[in-house]
Amino acid sequence: MSDAPTTGPLIARNRLWHPPAYTPGYKTSVTRAPSRALVAMGSTLSEETGPAFGRDMLGELDNNLILNFTGQPAIGERIIVHGRVLDETARPVPGVLVEIWQANAGGRYRHKKDGYTAPLDPNFGGCGRTVTNAEGRYEFLTIRPGAYPWPNGVNDWRPMHIHVSVFGSGFGQRLITQMYFEGDPLIKRCPIVNTIPDPAAIDRLVAPLDMGMAIPMDCLAYRFDIVLRGRRQTHFENRREGM
Amino acid sequence: MPQPLDYLPESPSQTAGPYVHIGLVPNLLGNTGIYPEDLGRSPIRDGAKGQRISITGHVRDGAGMILRDALIESWQADAAGLYPSPGERRGTADPNVTGWARIVADFNTGDWRLTTIKPGPVALPQGGVMAPHISLWIVARGINTGLQTRICFEDEAEANAACPVLARIEHKARIPTLLAKATGAGEYRFDIVLQGPDETVFFDI
Ligand SMILES: [Fe+3]
Numbered sequence: 001m002s003d004a005p006t007t008g009p010l011i012a013r014n015r016l017w018h019p020p021a022y023t024p025g026y027k028t029s030v031t032r033a034p035s036r037a038l039v040a041m042g043s044t045l046s047e048e049t050g051p052a053f054g055r056d057m058l059g060e061l062d063n064n065l066i067l068n069f070t071g072q073p074a075i076g077e078r079i080i081v082h083g084r085v086l087d088e089t090a091r092p093v094p095g096v097l098v099e100i101w102q103a104n105a106g107g108r109y110r111h112k113k114d115g116y117t118a119p120l121d122p123n124f125g126g127c128g129r130t131v132t133n134a135e136g137r138y139e140f141l142t143i144r145p146g147a148y149p150w151p152n153g154v155n156d157w158r159p160m161h162i163h164v165s166v167f168g169s170g171f172g173q174r175l176i177t178q179m180y181f182e183g184d185p186l187i188k189r190c191p192i193v194n195t196i197p198d199p200a201a202i203d204r205l206v207a208p209l210d211m212g213m214a215i216p217m218d219c220l221a222y223r224f225d226i227v228l229r230g231r232r233q234t235h236f237e238n239r240r241e242g243m
Numbered sequence: 244m245p246q247p248l249d250y251l252p253e254s255p256s257q258t259a260g261p262y263v264h265i266g267l268v269p270n271l272l273g274n275t276g277i278y279p280e281d282l283g284r285s286p287i288r289d290g291a292k293g294q295r296i297s298i299t300g301h302v303r304d305g306a307g308m309i310l311r312d313a314l315i316e317s318w319q320a321d322a323a324g325l326y327p328s329p330g331e332r333r334g335t336a337d338p339n340v341t342g343w344a345r346i347v348a349d350f351n352t353g354d355w356r357l358t359t360i361k362p363g364p365v366a367l368p369q370g371g372v373m374a375p376h377i378s379l380w381i382v383a384r385g386i387n388t389g390l391q392t393r394i395c396f397e398d399e400a401e402a403n404a405a406c407p408v409l410a411r412i413e414h415k416a417r418i419p420t421l422l423a424k425a426t427g428a429g430e431y432r433f434d435i436v437l438q439g440p441d442e443t444v445f446f447d448i
Contacts, residue, residue: 006329006330007330007332010448012447013253013447014252014253015447017252017253017255018253018255018256018387018388019255019256019257019387019388020387021386021387021388023387026258026385026387028384028385029258029385029386029387030305030385031304031305031306031308031385031437031438032304032305032310032383032384032385032386032437032438033305033385033386033387033437033438034390034437034438034442034443034445035305035438035439035442036417036442036444036445038445038446038447039411039412039413039444039445039446039447040411040446040447040448041408041411041446041447041448042448043448044365044367044373044408044448045326045331045365045367045368045373046318046320046326046365046373046376046378046393047378047391047448048330049318049326049328049330049331050318050328050330050343051318051327051328051341051342051343052328052329053282059278059279062277062278068277069274069276069277070276086251087251088250088251088252088253089250089251090249090250090251097282099266099267100266101262101263101265101266101267109262109265110265110274111261111262111264111265111272112272112273112350113261113262113312114262125265125269125274125276125277126265126266126274127265127266127269127274127277129278163257163259163260163262163263163266165259165266165267169328169329169330170330171316171318171343171378171380172391172448174316174380174389175253175254175256175389176256176257176258176259176263176382176389177254177255177256177257178257192257192258192260193257195257195258195387196255196257201252201255202255204252204254204255205254205255205257226254227251227252227253227254228253228254229253230250
């Protein structure tokens with residue numbers, strides 16, 4: 001299995017697959033959505049190159065959200081979240097930084113702006129990071145986050161979710177998304193989920209329960225593969241003008 | 244049925260939401276003890292070659308309100324126009340330039356500030372030279388897919404006039420939205436407007 005290339009032009013983003021900027025069901029987007037068309041162009045070196053992060057910067061507990069805040073275990077349902085980072089040509093993307101953040105088991109974030117009634121867990125910080133290995137794999141140990149209410153509609157709730165930030169080998173591959181959990185009835189009702197127009201695209205963000213990776217008498221597992229933009233690889237690249 | 248094309252679709256984007264700081268800059272938020280320091284605190288180290296500059300600005304929405312929850316990442320070349328990236332094949336960049344930074348709007352005022360070196364012009368393998376620029380990626384609550392734009396410099400008129408990327412902008416009157424204005428020695432101002440009459444040019448790249 002060959003790795004995703006680290007140079008070459010990026011495949012254009014399918015803007016019909018991603019959420020549009022203006023999604024009135026998610027009210028905050030109304031004044032934050034550009035109203036002019038995006039200026040389209042092929043990728044340049046500025047998007048094809050990007051920062052690199054080595055595994056050497058990682059601490060031992062960086063991908064263990066159960067222990068990485070105080071060293072004492074966080075409360076909640078213990079889960080492994082694992083998967084691969086691939087590109088659109090289905091090749092693994094090794095050596096890229098994956099960062100996650102989430103609410104605690106009660107649905108409360110450790111953030112000065114979160115005033116939800118559910119209590120903070122003194123042993124849960126809520127973030128983790130790792131770098132994909134040679135096969136593009138990553139793994140986190142965490143607790144399953146709780147659902148939480150948010151001021152949008154009168155009674156809107158976010159489904160259980162983990163926020164995920166991923167780098168590729170080029171700055172133009174930069175992506176932030178959210179992982180949802182198979183079977184959560186709140187997914188269908190969520191205005192943020194529903195900014196994505198195509199139900200097949202929403203399915204790509206729903207992690208199935210993965211009993212093959214669950215550890216007996218210890219934790220459940222969910223699998224979440226992440227796909228970044230791919231790169232074109234042809235012999236016709238970088239031709240001089242007129243050729 | 245034709246042969247199948249075995250592409251995977253890119254994972255769809257979702258908003259970074261209001262709590263993006265927990266994941267990307269926990270120390271700045273006060274959630275200390277997990278990572279020794281936040282990533283991307285500066286795109287340069289001591290000894291970086293080039294002119295030191297600082298760029299200040301805010302991100303404003305269509306109602307004229309300044310965002311206090313925006314997070315911006317920047318990516319730039321060194322003073323010679325080389326990227327500090329494994330994907331850079333034209334040469335080796337200045338080892339004291341990392342090129343990448345996380346810039347966080349102030350929780351109270353919404354102002355952000357980037358201190359760096361002025362990047363050099365970037366010659367493209369297929370021809371043409373891009374004017375000195377810093378690429379930006381902007382996320383916040385209410386932004387469904389990270390917005391891509393560039394800071395160019397008003398005082399680089401000649402390079403800007405020859406830049407193939409600025410030339411892509413059909414409505415020339417909008418080009419100034421990408422130009423940082425000099426406000427003092429090494430000081431620039433660059434405000435980002437998400438929506439409205441002075442809306443910043445955003446790219447689909
Ligand atoms: Fe959230």
